[in-house]
Amino acid sequence: MPITKRPCSNCPFRCDGAxxxxxxxxxxxxxxxxxKDDQQTFVCHKTLDKERRTCAGAVALMSKLGRLPVIARLGLAYGVITAADVxxxxxxxIEPSALDLPSLTAASR
Known part of the structure; x- marks a missing residue:
């Protein structure tokens, strides 16, 4: 599955309120x-009716948590995305601290 390079204009993960x-x-x-599962991905809502692509916003948020999903690591390895894109x-x-998340230890079990 390809990955979008940037969060779209109304990505639900955006920090600008858009x-x-x-x-x-x-x-x-x-x-x-x-x-819970780094093999999971989150599909960009703008690609649901066509070639599905992994959401750059979700990948970016996961990078802030130090937990890039497998699809992003593969994208980096194959040059589909770059570290600069991430x-x-x-x-x-948004910042992970703005979310009500279970502890990383509990979530990774």
């Missing part, structure tokens, strides 16, 4: 699922 609003707890649920995207997304 993201689409998800139901309460949904972002925490997504992140918790990604923390870093630039990380500047555009």
């Amino acid at each position: 993201g689409i609003e998800l139901s309460p707890g949904r972002i925490e649920g997504i992140v918790t699922d990604l923390l 870093e630039a995207s990380a500047e555009m997304v």
Whole structure:
């Protein structure tokens, strides 16, 4: 699955308030699922009806947690995305500390 290089204009993970609003707890649920299994991915909402792509916002948030999913690590290894792409995207997304997440130890079990 390809990866988007940057969070889209209304990515739910954006920190500028431009993201689409998800139901309460949904972002925490997504992140918790990604923390539990690094083989999981989160699909960009703008690619659901066509070639599905991994959400750069989700990848960026996971990078802030030091837990890149397998798809992102493969993307880096094969040059689909660069470390600069991940870093630039990380500047555009919310901080993990803003979320009500279980401890990383509990989430990784």
